[in-house]
Amino acid sequence: MRNKAxxxxxxxxxxxxxxxLLMAYFLTEQEIHEWLGAGMLVLFIVHHLLNYRWIKALERGKYTPYRVVQTALVLLVFLCMLGSMLSGIWMSRYVFDFLPTQGQMGLARTAHLLCAYWSFLLLSAHLGLHWGIVLGAARKAAGGKPPVPARTAVLRALACGISAYGVYAFFKHHIADYLFLRSRFVFFDYEQPPALYILDLLAMMGLWMALSYFLGRALQRHTGQTAMQKEANS
Incomplete structure (x- = not known):
């Protein structure tokens, strides 16, 4: 089990x-981008095979607000990733060029743009929803010691700083225009240092991770309080 985890x-x-790396499309060649996409396809399949038990258990158990959000998020990620991969395969000029895909390139490009940016946002939120597991593992690796208030305050301040910069980067790169197709072409500032663009992407990822992490905690806390109230009233 440990090996599988x-x-x-x-x-x-x-x-x-x-x-x-896929979101940093302008920093790579077309062929490299396609190979990265093919790698993501393989990882995507492996990820679902490793989480087969969770998928199989969807029909069982009670759906708390947290579980509803978690399941809806997984479904949306799956649909966006699928759309991104299929449209990418359709437009492929290198990795999948042997496939007889012709025509509708404009539609495929629009679908790829839309699905790619929503995948980025939703996958970040998906990571944030499970960030508690990462924190728990880190605490266990540190010997299971209780949280130090000063360290917790520093980490929360760091998360707030990253999120604030993530908001700035979100508007700086006009991400909402791509999410809602107000623009069908991505504009990239080639004068911006590549490292800074990567940091912008990481900050935006951190923003959505933080939002979903605290949303998940609030939903879990609400579920726990509701269960305690029901037990007290029974």
Missing amino acids: AVRHLVDLLMTVVLI
């Missing part, structure tokens, strides 16, 4: 790294 975490980490 380690593999699962490794796959998730690789998907995160590849996602950032």
Whole structure:
């Protein structure tokens, strides 16, 4: 079980790294971008195979508000990733050029743009919803010591700083225009240092991770309080 969990975490980490590289499309060649996309496709399949039990259990158990949000988020991520991959395969000029895909390139490009940016946002939120597991593992690796208030305050301040910069980067790069197709072409500032663009992407990812993490905690706390109230009234 430990080995399987380690593999699962490794796959998730690789998907995160590849996602950032895919979003930094302007910093790579077309062929490299396609190979990264093909790698993401493989990781995407492996990820779902490793989480088969969770998928199989969807029909069982009670759906708390947290579980509803979690399941809806997974479904949306799946649909956006699928749309991004299928449209990418359709437009492929290198990796999948052997496939007989012709015509409708404009539609495929628009679908790829839309699905790619929503995948970035939703996958970031998906990571944030499970960030508690990462924090728990880190606490366990540190010997299971209780949280130090000063350290917790510093980490929260850091999260707020990253999120604030993420908001700035979100508007700086006009991400909402791509999410809602107000623009069908991505504009990139080639004078911006590549490292700064990567940091902008990481900050935006941190923003959505933080929002979903605290939303998840609020939903779990609400579910716990509701259960306690029901028990007290019974």
